[in-house]
Structure formats: C-alpha cells, structure tokens
Amino acid sequence: xxxxxxxxxxxxxxxxxxxxxxxxxxxxxxxxxxxxxxxxxxxxxxxxxxxxxxxxxxxxxxxxxxxxxxxxxxxxxxxxxxxxxxxxxxxxxxxxxxxxxxxxxxxxxxxxxxxxxxxxxxxxxxxxxxxxxxxxxxxxxxxxxxxxxxxxxxxxxxxxxxxxxxxxxxxxxxxxxxxxxxxxxxxxxxxxxxxxxxxxxxxxxxxxxxxxxxxxxxxxxxxxxxxxxxxxxxxxxxxxxxxxxxxxxxxxxx
Amino acid sequence: xxxxxxxxxxxxxxxxxxxxxxxxxxxxxxxxxxxxxxxxxxxxxxxxxxxxxxxxxxxxxxxxxxxxxxxxxxxxxxxxxxxxxxxxxxxxxxxxxxxxxxxxxxxxxxxxxxxxxxxxxxxxxxxxxxxxxxxxxxxxxxxxxxxxxxxxxxxxxxxxxxxxxxxxxxxxxxxxxxxxxxxxxxxxxxxxxxxxxxxxxxxxxxxxxxxxxxxxxxxxxxxxxxxxxxxxxxxxxxxxxxxxxxxxxxxxxxxx
Numbered sequence: 001x002x003x004x005x006x007x008x009x010x011x012x013x014x015x016x017x018x019x020x021x022x023x024x025x026x027x028x029x030x031x032x033x034x035x036x037x038x039x040x041x042x043x044x045x046x047x048x049x050x051x052x053x054x055x056x057x058x059x060x061x062x063x064x065x066x067x068x069x070x071x072x073x074x075x076x077x078x079x080x081x082x083x084x085x086x087x088x089x090x091x092x093x094x095x096x097x098x099x100x101x102x103x104x105x106x107x108x109x110x111x112x113x114x115x116x117x118x119x120x121x122x123x124x125x126x127x128x129x130x131x132x133x134x135x136x137x138x139x140x141x142x143x144x145x146x147x148x149x150x151x152x153x154x155x156x157x158x159x160x161x162x163x164x165x166x167x168x169x170x171x172x173x174x175x176x177x178x179x180x181x182x183x184x185x186x187x188x189x190x191x192x193x194x195x196x197x198x199x200x201x202x203x204x205x206x207x208x209x210x211x212x213x214x215x216x217x218x219x220x221x222x223x224x225x226x227x228x229x230x231x232x233x234x235x236x237x238x239x240x241x242x243x244x245x246x247x248x249x250x251x252x253x254x
Numbered sequence: 255x256x257x258x259x260x261x262x263x264x265x266x267x268x269x270x271x272x273x274x275x276x277x278x279x280x281x282x283x284x285x286x287x288x289x290x291x292x293x294x295x296x297x298x299x300x301x302x303x304x305x306x307x308x309x310x311x312x313x314x315x316x317x318x319x320x321x322x323x324x325x326x327x328x329x330x331x332x333x334x335x336x337x338x339x340x341x342x343x344x345x346x347x348x349x350x351x352x353x354x355x356x357x358x359x360x361x362x363x364x365x366x367x368x369x370x371x372x373x374x375x376x377x378x379x380x381x382x383x384x385x386x387x388x389x390x391x392x393x394x395x396x397x398x399x400x401x402x403x404x405x406x407x408x409x410x411x412x413x414x415x416x417x418x419x420x421x422x423x424x425x426x427x428x429x430x431x432x433x434x435x436x437x438x439x440x441x442x443x444x445x446x447x448x449x450x451x452x453x454x455x456x457x458x459x460x461x462x463x464x465x466x467x468x469x470x471x472x473x474x475x476x477x478x479x480x481x482x483x484x485x486x487x488x489x490x491x492x493x494x495x496x497x498x499x500x501x502x503x504x505x506x507x508x509x510x
Contacts, residue, residue: 056411078413092427093501102422106412134392155411 003070004031005190006055006158006230013050024050025217027064032076033071034157037191041198041204043251045215047193052082052160055192056081060110068158073161075157079107084161090135096122096146097131103113103154114153121149141172144214145179161189166195177203181230198251202243203230210250220249227253258461287441296474299480301472307462311433315458319447319487323382324489327439329389330383332432336420339398349395352388360446364453378450378458383444386439390432397431398424433497440493444486 012239013025022045032038042048053059054066054101057077069075082103090099095119102113122131135143144164151159164180165173177200184191195201201208202224210220224243226234234240276296283295290298303309308360338345349481364381378402405423414422451460 053407056407058407058410078411080412083405083408083409083411084328086405089402089408090406090422091426102409104413105422106409106414106418 001035002072004115005034005036005068005070005073006032006073006192008051008064009065009066009177011054011061012052013047013054013059014062024149025054025061025072026217026219028211028218029064030209031194032190034070035188035190036206036214037048037181037193037204039201039208040192040194040211041201041208041247041251042211042216042219043213044196046074046211048196048211049162050254051211051216052083052162052192052194055158056083056160067153073157079154080157082154082156082159084144084147084151084159084164086128086163086166088140088147090143090146090150092135094134095131096127096133096135096138099135099146101148104171107154109154117155118149118153122146125149125168126180139172140168141176142170144168144176148183152189157190159189161193163195164193165200166197173197173200178205178232180204180234181228185229197240198247199235200246202226202240208243208247210247216230218245220247222246258286258457265336270384275502282310291470291472293477298473298478302471303478305471305474307466307474308457309477311459311483312459312478313461313485314377314461316447316451316482317488319378319450319458320436321445322379322444322487324386324439324443326379326383326434327390327443329388331435332386332394335391335394335398335428339424340416345395347430350436352391356392361449364449367450368454373450373454374456378447379453380382382443382446385449386442389438389442390435392433394428395436397428401427429501433493433501436493437490437497440486441489443489444482 009033011025011028012023015022015024027123030038035198039050040048050059054061054181055068068151069080090096091102097115098119099122101114104106104111117174119131122128127142127145127146131140132139135146138146144167148164151161165176168176180191180193181204189228193201193204206228208220208222208224209218210222212219222243226237226239248251282297283293296320334348338348360381363384363386367381367384371380401424405427406419409419409423447458448460450460452464455461458481463475463478465479466472
C-alpha cells in the first residue's frame with residue numbers, strides 16, 4: 001500500500017474574534033488514497049466546510065498537519081484543486097462554455113486545448129448542445145453539472161465538493177448522485193464529498209468520515225463495503241441499511 | 255419584423271411628444287402675446303443661432319468640461335471602490351465619510367474651487383467631477399459588495415491574481431450597479447460644469463448665458479439651455495448604448 005494522497009493529522013482551526021475564540025475544528029485525523037471518493041458527513045455548521053477550505057488553502061489552520069500529494073502523485077496547490085459549492089456559482093454574463101473555461105483562463109492554459117476539453121466535459125456531464133446558453137436558461141441540476149465540468153477543466157487531481165446537491169430537489173439529487181459516480185469512475189479523480197445527507201454519504205463513498213458538531217471532531221471513519229458501480233437498488237440492500245443505521249446512531253438520531 | 259415595427263412606433267411616439275411640446279410652446283407664446291424678452295418663441299430661439307455668440311466654441315468648451323469631469327469621476331470612483339474592496343480597513347474608514355461628503359451641496363463649493371484653483375476650464379472640470387463622483391463611487395462599492403464571496407474563493411483556489419479577480423469576477427459583476435450610478439451622474443456632471451461657468455469663467459455656455467442676460471437676449475439664453483440639455487442627452491445616450499452593449503443581457507435577466 002502506497003502513501004495516502006491526503007493526510008490530515010490532528011488538525012485544529014480556531015476562529016478568533018474579540019469576544020471569544022471559537023474552536024471550529026478539533027483534532028481531525030484521516031487519510032484519503034489516490035482515486036478514492038470519500039464522504040464527509042456531519043450536522044449543519046459542524047465545520048465540514050472549514051475542513052474543505054483548509055484543504056483548498058483558503059484558510060490557514062492552527063495546529064496539526066495537512067499533507068496533500070505523495071511520491072507517485074505530486075500535488076500543486078494552485079493547479080490541482082477543483083471546487084464545487086452548494087450553489088453553482090456560475091457567472092451569469094458568461095455562456096456555459098465560457099463558464100467552464102474560467103479556471104483554464106485563470107491558470108493561463110492553452111485556449112484551443114481547453115475549449116476541446118470543455119466540449120468533452122460538457123458531453124460527459126450531459127450538457128451537449130448547451131454550450132452557447134446562458135446559466136439562467138438552465139435548470140438547477142444542469143447549472144450544477146456545469147459547475148462540475150468547470151471543476152474538472154484544468155484536470156485537477158483533487159475535487160472538493162461542498163454539499164453540491166443540497167439545493168436540488170430529491171429526484172434530481174438521486175440522479176446527480178448516479179451521474180457523479182459515473183463521472184468519478186470515468187475521470188478517476190480523488191473526490192472529497194461533504195454532505196449532511198447520510199444516505200447520500202453511504203451511497204457515494206468508499207468511506208464515510210463522520211464528524212460531530214461544533215467543534216468538528218472525528219466520530220468515525222467507516223469503510224463502506226458495497227461494490228462499484230453502485231446502483232439505486234443497493235439502497236434497499238441489507239448492508240446499506242446497516243451502514244445508515246450505524247451513522248444515524250453516531251449523529252444521535254436513533 | 256414585429257419587434258422592429260414596435261421600435262419604430264416607440265421612437266415615432268417619442269419624437270411626436272417632443273415636437274408637440276415645441277408646438278405648444280410656440281402657440282402659447284404667440285396667442286398670449288408675451289414679449290420676446292420674457293418668453294421667446296422656439297423660432298426666435300433657433301434664430302438666435304445666427305447671432306455671433308461663438309455657439310460652436312462655447313458648446314465645445316462646456317461639452318469638454320462635462321465629459322472631462324465625468325470621465326475623471328468614473329476612473330477615480332471605480333478605482334477607489336476597488337481599493338476599498340481590497341482593504342476592508344479603508345472601506346470602514348472611508349465609506350461613512352464619503353456618505354457625509356455626499357450630503358454637502360457641492361454647488362456651494364463652487365466659489366471655493368475658484369479660490370483654490372482659479373477660474374477656467376480646469377476648475378470647471380473639477381467642479382463637475384466633485385459633484386458626480388460620489389454616486390459612482392457609492393454604487394460601484396455596492397456592486398462589488400453584492401458579489402458572492404464564494405465566487406471569489408472559487409478563483410482564489412487557483413491562485414488568481416487581484417487583477418484577474420477584478421477583470422473576470424468583480425468588474426463584470428458590479429457593472430449593472432455602476433451603470434445605474436453613471437446614469438445619475440450624467441445630470442450632475444452637466445450641472446457642475448454650468449455652475450462653474452456661472453461663478454467665474456471666460457467661455458462656455460454658462461458664461462454665454464450670463465453675458466446675454468445683461469442684454470436681455472432671452473432667446474439666446476433659451477438656446478444655451480437647449481444646447482446644455484443636448485450635451486447631457488448625448489452623454490446619457492452614450493451611457494445607455496454602452497450599458498446595452500455591455501450588460502444588456504444581464505439586465506434583461508434581472509428584469510425577468
């Protein structure tokens with residue numbers, strides 16, 4: 001077994017304010033291997049987003065170590081992260097194709113190749129033919145798929161997703177879960193998927209990291225032994241039920 | 255085709271309403287027999303163009319002051335708003351002050367400007383600038399604030415430079431706000447330039463008005479007002495055109 005791709009060890013994050021310091025993340029420790037899809041689940045406001053932002057280099061942290069990249073898979077902080085937020089965050093004055101191209105422009109990647117890749121990615125997320133539309137002409141699910149294509153345009157090694165399907169209706173969400181699994185298998189990226197949906201976390205992840213609320217502390221690091229490719233049928237499987245029950249218990253919901 | 259004929263109808267109506275006002279003006283002056291020096295007819299007003307008042311030169315001077323002050327206000331307003339968005343401490347310190355400054359009747363500063371910078375085209379540009387720069391600064395600042403911070407994080411992850419964040423996210427995002435401020439500022443810029451000319455100057459349409467007031471040539475005064483208005487209309491038209499070109503689609507989305 002080679003070195004893990006991401007390694008967090010006893011990471012702490014304190015938000016300082018005049019009144020009092022707020023401990024947002026406390027002693028979070030977990031590893032993620034190259035090509036893994038790991039779910040992070042926990043109650044709202046428990047610091048899941050903070051962990052993603054620390055990994056993205058947007059926040060400094062106050063203790064512990066964060067290491068991304070190993071010998072076989074080196075990591076460049078500015079080029080190897082793709083982010084997907086809860087909101088699609090598309091630029092409404094840009095067409096879909098140009099929205100997908102944004103990271104490539106920022107990084108100064110060659111234009112012609114980037115456009116080709118953008119077309120390929122839009123095909124992959126099922127948006128062929130919408131290249132010249134504006135974001136407001138697309139449904140919420142389609143907008144979120146655009147933002148997934150945008151997160152992949154610069155071919156990053158790590159995709160950080162922060163409740164990407166939280167704002168979608170239940171049916172679209174199920175559909176997007178399947179799409180994400182397909183995209184993950186096709187692109188072979190390492191994905192960290194933050195959610196507060198326990199079923200979603202189990203259905204997607206090869207592992208589920210459970211955090212308890214404020215400050216975020218590790219409650220569990222659960223391997224999900226369900227084979228890929230996963231199908232909706234699995235949700236009725238006995239093991240699936242066992243995993244979700246286990247997680248509900250952790251989060252005090254039994 | 256229907257869209258096109260709708261446009262034609264709209265513009266025909268606009269022109270007809272304007273012409274209607276001119277006709278009404280003419281008829282009411284002729285019928286009520288008001289003396290020419292109180293209220294000239296439109297015909298007399300246009301005929302005053304024949305008198306040698308240096309119309310062309312004076313219009314150009316006033317136009318130059320208006321456009322100059324306006325352009326300066328945009329550059330300074332946008333730059334200052336941007337700097338404030340980078341350094342929050344500056345925003346905290348400066349913005350309340352700017353709101354207070356906005357309350358000063360800038361027209362009242364005219365005489366001071368003349369004392370500080372002497373009279374002439376340059377001081378009039380400064381007066382026009384001072385009167386129209388705050389609405390531009392304040393709307394731009396507001397527009398920059400409305401941008402979702404996650405959107406900035408999205409490109410910050412990629413190590414985007416400040417300039418990239420500005421040109422790709424902040425400026426296009428704030429443009430609809432900026433344009434609304436720019437439209438308000440047009441009227442103010444024109445007023446600023448004219449006030450400067452009223453107080454002290456040797457050229458420009460405001461100066462011309464003060465000259466012909468002495469000789470009671472009301473028709474020339476009317477003509478000067480018309481030309482001043484025309485300068486404002488041209489500037490406003492340019493801003494509208496730019497707005498349509500640059501953010502026409504975004505505004506449509508907001509309206510829908």
